[in-house]
Amino acid sequence: MTAHLEIISAQKNYKNFKAVDNVHLSINKGEFVTILGPSGSGKTTLLKLIAGFESLNNGAILLDGQEITKKKAYDRNIGMVFQNYALFPHMTIFDNIAYPLQLRKVPKQEIKEQVYKALQMVRLEGFDSRFPSQLSGGQQQRVALARAIVFNPPLLLLDEPLGALDKNLRQQMQFEIKHIQEKLGITTVNVTHDQEEALTMSDRICVMNHGRVEQMDTPERLYNCPQSKFVSSFIGEINWFHGEIIHSESGLSIVKLLNGQVVRMKAEQTLKENSAVLIAIRPENIHVVHEGSAYTHKYHVKVMGKTYIGDSFRVEAMTDTNERISIKLPYAATKEMAVGDQLEVGWNTADASLIPDDEAKNDAVS
Amino acid sequence: MNNAQMQITAVPLKRKNRRLSTIPGMHWLLFIIPALYMLLLTFIPIIKIMKLGVHDGVNYTFEYLVQVFNTPVYLKVIINTFKISFIATLAALLLGYPVAYLLYKMQSDKWRNITMSLIMIPFWISVLIRTFTWMVMLQNEGVINKVLMGLGLIDQPLQLLYTSTGNIVGMVHYLFPYMVLCIYSVMKGIDSRLLQAAEGMGARPWKAFRDVVFPLSMPGVIAGVLICFVFSLGFFITGVLLGGPKDKMISNLIANFINVTLNWHLAAALSIILLGATILLIAVPFLIFRKHPSLKGVI
Numbered sequence: 081m082t083a084h085l086e087i088i089s090a091q092k093n094y095k096n097f098k099a100v101d102n103v104h105l106s107i108n109k110g111e112f113v114t115i116l117g118p119s120g121s122g123k124t125t126l127l128k129l130i131a132g133f134e135s136l137n138n139g140a141i142l143l144d145g146q147e148i149t150k151k152k153a154y155d156r157n158i159g160m161v162f163q164n165y166a167l168f169p170h171m172t173i174f175d176n177i178a179y180p181l182q183l184r185k186v187p188k189q190e191i192k193e194q195v196y197k198a199l200q201m202v203r204l205e206g207f208d209s210r211f212p213s214q215l216s217g218g219q220q221q222r223v224a225l226a227r228a229i230v231f232n233p234p235l236l237l238l239d240e241p242l243g244a245l246d247k248n249l250r251q252q253m254q255f256e257i258k259h260i261q262e263k264l265g266i267t268t269v270n271v272t273h274d275q276e277e278a279l280t281m282s283d284r285i286c287v288m289n290h291g292r293v294e295q296m297d298t299p300e301r302l303y304n305c306p307q308s309k310f311v312s313s314f315i316g317e318i319n320w321f322h323g324e325i326i327h328s329e330s331g332l333s334i335v336k337l338l339n340g341q342v343v344r345m346k347a348e349q350t351l352k353e354n355s356a357v358l359i360a361i362r363p364e365n366i367h368v369v370h371e372g373s374a375y376t377h378k379y380h381v382k383v384m385g386k387t388y389i390g391d392s393f394r395v396e397a398m399t400d401t402n403e404r405i406s407i408k409l410p411y412a413a414t415k416e417m418a419v420g421d422q423l424e425v426g427w428n429t430a431d432a433s434l435i436p437d438d439e440a441k442n443d444a445v446s
Numbered sequence: 447m448n449n450a451q452m453q454i455t456a457v458p459l460k461r462k463n464r465r466l467s468t469i470p471g472m473h474w475l476l477f478i479i480p481a482l483y484m485l486l487l488t489f490i491p492i493i494k495i496m497k498l499g500v501h502d503g504v505n506y507t508f509e510y511l512v513q514v515f516n517t518p519v520y521l522k523v524i525i526n527t528f529k530i531s532f533i534a535t536l537a538a539l540l541l542g543y544p545v546a547y548l549l550y551k552m553q554s555d556k557w558r559n560i561t562m563s564l565i566m567i568p569f570w571i572s573v574l575i576r577t578f579t580w581m582v583m584l585q586n587e588g589v590i591n592k593v594l595m596g597l598g599l600i601d602q603p604l605q606l607l608y609t610s611t612g613n614i615v616g617m618v619h620y621l622f623p624y625m626v627l628c629i630y631s632v633m634k635g636i637d638s639r640l641l642q643a644a645e646g647m648g649a650r651p652w653k654a655f656r657d658v659v660f661p662l663s664m665p666g667v668i669a670g671v672l673i674c675f676v677f678s679l680g681f682f683i684t685g686v687l688l689g690g691p692k693d694k695m696i697s698n699l700i701a702n703f704i705n706v707t708l709n710w711h712l713a714a715a716l717s718i719i720l721l722g723a724t725i726l727l728i729a730v731p732f733l734i735f736r737k738h739p740s741l742k743g744v745i
Contacts, residue, residue, distance in 0.1 A: 133642055153645045154654075166643035170661050179657070180647035231647070 084109040091138035099125040101291035110265040114278040117288035159228035160237040167212040174208035180231040198226040238270040312360040319405040321359040338401040345429045356437040363408040365431035375426025383421045499714030510715035527696045531678030534617040542625030550633040569623040613689030625670040632666025
């Protein structure tokens with residue numbers, strides 16, 4: 081499949097600040113991609129570059145194989161939902177949704193049909209003669225979505241569309257947006273800092289930090305095989321075991337951990353010998369060792385505290401090498417557990433990912 | 447000082463039981479004082495003056511109002527006042543709107559502040575001084591004529607001073623900041639993302655302006671036009687110093703009746719007409735535009 085939206089070495093600077101730094105992105109037709117990152121990561125700037133509200137310092141943007149880098153926003157034919165909805169307060173809902181069609185000189189009768197179709201899609205029939213101020217936040221959100229898709233754009237951009245809604249409504253809207261997006265088969269780029277939203281809605285997630293793409297992958301891969309320290313900590317909870325590469329060969333790395341244990345595991349990226357690495361494991365992949373259970377690696381830890389988190393307990397523990405870890409355990413397993421208890425936990429290399437320890441590297445340089 | 451020696455003692459909150467503010471109804475005083483001031487020193491004198499227009503000392507009468515409407519000269523002055531006010535307001539709007547829009551579009555705070563100061567500084571200078579300045583500028587040997595002649599655009603100096611043009615130039619100079627501020631204060635509230643949204647949907651900048659910023663700035667335009675027009679109706683010194691004999695305004699006529707001919711009844715009758723027209727001018731647009739969606743929450 082050829083890429084529908086392609087961003088090639090995009091660069092955007094604000095004076096000396098690199099807001100978007102050499103970003104490559106390739107999005108397929110009909111795909112829902114979320115750009116996820118903390119504030120200041122450049123995700124919104126990247127979206128503005130795609131929409132044409134900002135111009136690139138360097139690089140190119142291709143939509144449907146055509147270069148749109150130099151095109152003005154009004155010539156790009158891209159649908160966009162803004163963070164604050166940006167509905168025209170002086171126009172009725174009908175006029176708001178009809179606006180992009182009027183600009184395209186669509187005949188009046190057809191405009192009517194299209195607008196009512198769009199209203200039906202976002203389940204707002206009968207609201208056409210109201211003004212935006214008479215609608216709730218969720219309803220305004222739907223109108224903004226209807227307005228962005230009514231002219232059948234090849235690409236839909238969502239700028240933190242659910243940021244202003246409360247949690248229940250947000251989940252409902254996530255589902256609805258996703259449903260409409262799949263029904264229309266429209267290529268969609270969503271920007272958010274909400275990892276849950278990204279995980280539930282996206283076909284692929286592009287994690288950004290400091291203007292750069294850290295990793296672009298499916299939600300599952302991003303969660304289970306993070307490629308960098310930032311990605312592993314930004315999505316979900318993570319435990320890190322510090323180590324050092326002692327041998328690396330044809331994708332297989334041998335890592336020596338702080339407690340002397342040696343781990344053999346596959347690495348997605350080539351790691352130099354003697355470089356500092358982290359073995360990242362999710363809290364739910366660390367288990368209490370019982371008789372007969374086999375784990376590739378075992379650790380002795382001391383329980384530091386436990387927190388009830390609804391469906392299970394989170395146990396904070398300290399390893400012999402003073403590494404703090406967090407384990408997610410079912411209620412039954414923690415019943416007898418008290419602070420100060422010694423515990424043997426185990427994990428499997430299959431559940432862990434090997435990632436470079438950037439900070440340690442930086443320390444070595446400085 | 448030794449910190450360890452410092453002790454925190456709980457100080458009980460002591461309140462005087464009978465303070466002025468605890469006397470019931472005392473906060474009304476804050477309202478009553480200015481209200482009395484306005485009532486005694488502003489409204490009562492106005493009503494008393496107004497009364498002279500419809501009261502000949504013995505009976506109520508329409509004699510003076512009828513006299514105003516039956517005297518072509520007075521009528522002409524009234525019509526002229528409205529005409530001059532209309533032109534001056536229109537000119538202020540045409541000059542002020544683009545400036546307000548420029549302020550709205552400006553990205554740099556620094557340049558916006560500089561532009562704002564340039565607009566505001568004349569605003570702080572006395573009208574009289576500004577009017578005298580215009581006399582210097584507009585006279586036959588003045589800066590404007592000298593420059594035009596120097597450039598070879600004209601052979602004879604243009605008669606600018608003591609003409610309607612001179613009068614309107616002076617008036618617009620006074621009205622301009624009010625117009626800009628009225629429009630800009632409303633424009634400032636227009637979310638710039640609305641413009642982006644319009645452009646994203648395919649509207650070229652001019653179209654986006656016409657469909658979004660212009661209609662949403664209407665409350666500011668209406669407010670600016672009303673304020674400027676009402677100000678214009680009461681202009682006094684500009685017409686005297688810069689205008690010609692035809693540029694007599696109602697206020698000049700009223701002053702003439704008060705100070706020269708001492709016909710206070712006619713002065714009062716004219717004042718009633720001026721006030722009535724002003725109230726009408728504010729009320730009519732209010733009633734027309736009250737239901738306009740873009741004015742929601744403005745009036």
